Amino acid sequence: MGFDEMDVDLIWQDGEFVDWEDAQVHVLTHGLHYGTGVFEGVRCYDTEKGPAIFRWEEHLDRFYQSGDPYDIEIPYEKEELTEATEELIRRQDLQSCYIRPIAFYGYDMLGLNPESCPVETAIAVWPWGAYLGEEALEEGIDVAVSSWRKYASSQMPTNSKTTGTYVNSVLASQEAKANGYTEAIVLNKEGNVAEGPGENVFLVRDGELYTPGLAESNLDGITRRSVITIAEDLGYTVHDGATVSRSELYTADELFFTGTAAELTPIRSVDDNEIGAGTKGPVTDEIQQRFFEIIERRTDEYDDWFRYL
Ligand SMILES: Cc1ncc(COP(=O)(O)O)c(C=O)c1O
Numbered sequence: 001m002g003f004d005e006m007d008v009d010l011i012w013q014d015g016e017f018v019d020w021e022d023a024q025v026h027v028l029t030h031g032l033h034y035g036t037g038v039f040e041g042v043r044c045y046d047t048e049k050g051p052a053i054f055r056w057e058e059h060l061d062r063f064y065q066s067g068d069p070y071d072i073e074i075p076y077e078k079e080e081l082t083e084a085t086e087e088l089i090r091r092q093d094l095q096s097c098y099i100r101p102i103a104f105y106g107y108d109m110l111g112l113n114p115e116s117c118p119v120e121t122a123i124a125v126w127p128w129g130a131y132l133g134e135e136a137l138e139e140g141i142d143v144a145v146s147s148w149r150k151y152a153s154s155q156m157p158t159n160s161k162t163t164g165t166y167v168n169s170v171l172a173s174q175e176a177k178a179n180g181y182t183e184a185i186v187l188n189k190e191g192n193v194a195e196g197p198g199e200n201v202f203l204v205r206d207g208e209l210y211t212p213g214l215a216e217s218n219l220d221g222i223t224r225r226s227v228i229t230i231a232e233d234l235g236y237t238v239h240d241g242a243t244v245s246r247s248e249l250y251t252a253d254e255l256f257f258t259g260t261a262a263e264l265t266p267i268r269s270v271d272d273n274e275i276g277a278g279t280k281g282p283v284t285d286e287i288q289q290r291f292f293e294i295i296e297r298r299t300d301e302y303d304d305w306f307r308y309l
Pocket residue numbers: 041169195196197198199200218219220221222223224258259260261
């Protein structure tokens with residue numbers, strides 16, 4: 001579904017609420033040419049206690065930190081971005097939505113060093129259902145190991161959500177879809193598992209969980225962090241500093257993706273090799289059920305993960 005079919009008409013741009021179609025940038029924007037921007041992806045859930053933003057503070061922290069390697073100093077306080085976001089959700093009567101803050105070097109000149117370019121900031125919100133489809137959450141998805149490798153953090157920061165670096169994810173995702181798969185798994189330069197194009201990966205083996213450590217060229221996903229906590233609280237051992245080889249994927253008992261967009265999506269095959277019984281496994285199911293119980297606020301636990309509107 002494209003934006004035009006969605007019932008949203010406001011964007012917050014550099015301190016103002018503007019009509020959706022008026023939220024424009026100049027074609028000589030630095031970030032458009034060189035990818036010098038940072039962004040976030042956050043979800044607001046329709047809960048029993050009204051709309052609630054999941055782990056807002058953590059996402060905001062990562063948003064500001066993402067800019068550090070590029071000296072992108074977001075010219076607004078966290079409180080201002082919080083107010084703007086809440087106002088966007090309220091004014092458009094959304095019960096649940098995806099939230100996309102972005103900050104980038106704007107229009108001034110096109111030398112590579114953007115020091116004279118202003119940092120422009122915007123926030124958009126829109127309704128967005130299950131990223132990989134409702135059925136994916138139940139049945140699991142078919143994925144393929146990408147021929148595109150993830151860049152190393154010695155090449156570009158891997159712990160920053162930088163707009164330009166997402167061409168790597170776009171290529172992996174396009175390739176997977178062109179070959180008939182729902183999503184890709186991307187290996188790092190050493191040939192071990194990094195992550196999905198927009199997801200972290202978890203593996204279950206002999207009742208324990210493994211997820212690539214943060215030196216494996218992956219993003220420090222906030223859903224990843226949340227799932228580690230949830231799984232440990234359920235009594236599972238989680239190896240969160242693992243190195244996961246490509247071959248371990250094929251012999252895993254279970255595999256799943258985590259991410260703001262993908263939430264907790266089971267993987268039922270990799271490169272046409274069935275994982276476990278070829279459907280959502282029991283450990284994935286238990287953690288996924290708990291995850292949805294938490295985000296729908298059917299429990300009082302983890303209340304400090306939510307910002308109620
Ligand atoms: C490359 C990449 N890895 C992992 C994730 C998952 O991170 P999070 O759970 O914070 O959404 C994302 C999504 O933001 C991503 O873009």
